[in-house]
Amino acid sequence: MNVPAAWYLVLAALLFGIGAFGLLTRRSALIMFMCIELMLNAVNLTFVTFARTLSDISGQAIVFFVMVVAAAEVTVGLGIVVSVFRRRSSTSVDELSEMKG
Amino acid sequence: MIASAYAVPSVLVFVTSALLILIGALGVISVRNPVHAALCLIMTLFGVAVAFVAQSADFLAAVQIIVYAGAIVVLFLFVIMFLGVDQRAHIHFEPLVGQRAFAGVGVAITVAGLIALMARSHWVTGAVSVSSKLSNGSGNVKELGTAVFTTYLFAFEATSALLVIAVVGAVLLARRERSTTSEEAPQ
Incomplete structure (x- = not known):
């Protein structure tokens, strides 16, 4: 018998918490993107756990789409990081305090 | 006691994936070098892929490795190398006073509330097999x-x-x- 769904759900909640903490405390834009990836993976793990427990394929299909959206998000986000770095020579989000180029 | 209630292999797989996921995630938020953070991220992604396989989501595990560890992390590493490895960032420097403490308290409350909410509502409830049934034991x-x-x-x-x-x-x-x-x- 497989381990109960609760174990995986708690693990996903912890992973989400770690990702959220990193997002709130780290200042490098690249590390913040990695933390967003951690949070997305936590949600994916939750979806797959629910899909397994409720025996429903929709959870896995939605994880598939989350992965696609994550890939698109990383592409655009890193493009923004690169163009900000060209202008500022830094990836620290604290130095982007004013809204002018 | 745990081993008698559940099959030993599934417990071992869960512990392995949990260790990979948590150690990798803590590495991402704590190491100073962004390249090391990207490598820790790969560790977490592999752990999640292990958890996917354990829950009969084989295709998603393969996509996880190919797309996440293969493409997204390589993109991260490419950008890190393109911008130059920036180790000047001071992890222990806080521009906002108490930012770390507030973030820790907020995240702890959120996670504890989430787990308490799930525990109160019997973890997983709802209609079974609404859209399509999972096949038993295969990769789906x-x-x-x-x-x-x-x-x-x-x-x-x-x-x-x-x-x-x-x-x-x-x-x-x-x-x-x-x-x-x-x-x-x-x-």
Whole structure:
């Protein structure tokens, strides 16, 4: 018998918490993107756990789409990081305090 | 006691994936070098892939390795190398007083509330097998393909448009502006 769904759900909640903490405390834009990836993976793990427990394929299909959206998000986000770095020579989000180029 | 209640292999797989996920995630938020953070991220992604396989989502595990560990992390590493490894960032320097403490308290409250909420509501409730049933014990590749190309066909087509838009946007964002000015310069 497989381990109960609760174990995986708690693990996903912890992973989400770690990702959220990193997002709130780290200042490098690249590390913040990695933390967003951690949070997305936590949600994916939750979806797959629910899909397994409720025996429903929709959870896995939605994880598939989350992965696609994550890939698109990383592409655009890193493009923004690169163009900000060209202008500022830094990836620290604290130095982007004013809204002018 | 745990080993007697559940099959030993599944417990071992869970512990392995949990260790990979948690150690990798803590590494991402704590190491100073962004390259090491990207490698820790790969560790977490592998752990999640192990958890996917353990829960009969074989195709998603393969996609997890190929797309996340293969493409997204390589993109991260490429950008890190492109920008130069920045180790000047001081992890222990806080521009906002108490930012770390507030973040820790907020995250702890959120996670504790989430777990308490799930524990109170018997973890997983709801209708079983609404859209399509999972096949027992196999990888569910066939079921997933059927769902994506029938029930979720519109979402699938929308994601293809999204990917094209993302690629065009990334090219526009990362392109050097100098190329347009140099074309205008000789006139």
